[in-house]
Amino acid sequence: MFQREVIIKDTHRGLYYRDGVLVKILGAGRYQLPPTFNLGFWRRPKVEIVLVDVRERDLTIKGQEILTADKVAVRVSIVVQFRVTDPRAALHEVDSYQDRLYTDVQLAARRSLANMALEEILTNRNQLSEDILRDVQEVASRYGIAILRADVKDLVFPGNLQEIMNRVLAAERMSQAQLVEARTKAEVQQIDARAKAEAQHIEAQAKAEAQRCEMEARVAVTRRTAEVEAEVQQIKTLADIQALREREQSAQAYLNHPALLRLQELETLRELAKTANARIYLNMDRNGGATHAQGDRD
Template identity: 30%
Template sequence: MKRIHIAFNHVGFVVKNQVVQRVLTSGKYWLGFGEKLELHDKARPEFAPFVRQYKLDPAEKGLLFVDGQFKQVLEGGVYTWWKNATAIAVSKVDTRVLSIDINGQEILTKDKAQIRVNFSVRYRVLDVVRALLENKEHEKQLYMLMQLLLRTYIGHMTLDEIMEKKDDVNQFISSEAHVQAASLGLEIQFCGIKDIILPGDVRDIMNQVLIAEKRAQANIITRREETASTRSLLNTAKLMEENVMLFKLKEMEYVEKISEKISTVSLSGNGQLIDQLKQWFVKS
């Protein structure tokens, strides 16, 4: 006697005296004296009329049900079974990172402002058995979970708090969703607010507030520059009052600036050019 094992996707032919005695599917068996085993892959073309086949992509996992009973988790690959009265079913799921958008969620804030929020979630299936066997339509349950978290958190904040603390909203919802999504067999990779859409009248009011704030800031800057300029003139005046030579230099500087805008100036001799220029500008 010899103990043999036939793999899941193979079929064995027991041969004795060059005659096939029996056909064995996957499992463990004993071979009798003088019996030999020939193994064949069920995927061979000549077996096609007698087998049923199911394919899982490399990024997919599946649950195998035989006669309505869960048997095992299937990895990516090709699986074949004999065509018989046994009921075979496979539920599959994509294990790659997926995304779901929660758009147009109308939420009433703490200060009674009606806003619409667009939210995005990235996740992946971590526990296939929990996602497919213990929960029905885990995608819809995740969608509802994110809706409730958004409404619960944002509903306790004012509009100004929401606009100023978007990162806090994302962080809170992400941490809460990570814990609750585990019961669905899911892992939250990232979630966050994409857009906050305000009603038209609220948007107009906020624009007016923004314009008023910018004007106030501009006025402050203008006043600051005027104060600095006045202070500079005062310091210059004090210096000129104490130093006659500096006063004369400043006077000549202004004469030079005025002269640049005059095409022709006629002066007589007598060696008092500066006094003549001074009298001429005073008359002008």
């Protein structure tokens, strides 16, 4: 009798049975099984290795029709990702761990949906996944299964309800679009108002600055005009003073030298004589003497 050879991959584990009794769990590797024979008075124990897949796998629960809390029939499909963590429990605790997992997820989904209204299902689909994980994880661990993920794959409603929901969704999308449009218009108007206010503020500042500059220019011109007028007046005053001083000097010279005054009078008379219409007025004192001669020209 030849020995049998069994190769276990990393993706599996092997349950080693001797005469139907589980002896050990084998990991990946090559194993030699002793031949089996029976001589009547002596026989070799029968050895058997059962392989269990320990990879992550998907289990799909399709088309479960369930009534919600508000008595609406929905059809739901759920996908569950699981892995065998205890090969001995997976084979010994239940007849078929995949069938048992299917039933447990199905019942958990029914319990969860029965306590949820339709609106709650639509707005919070994650709640169903959370309920399934919470209800099934502990139960599945008893027969060696770890639930990694449970999600709602499909959620189908009755035909008339589906149509109504489509209309509701379309109305919601329309209202959202209108809301976005209204918000956009409001933001544009707000930006426009801010821009206009800023422009008016800048214009007002520019006008105020221009008025300030104009006022400063006027003040400067007025100040400079006053300074120039004061300088002109000062020059005129100095000129008048100078003229008075010169007249005073002339008068003093005529006083000191009467002959110069007589020469000035004679020069005046000669100028008057050149004009035919010139007239001479003489002031006579009480003694009949001429004290002053005055002439004019017509």
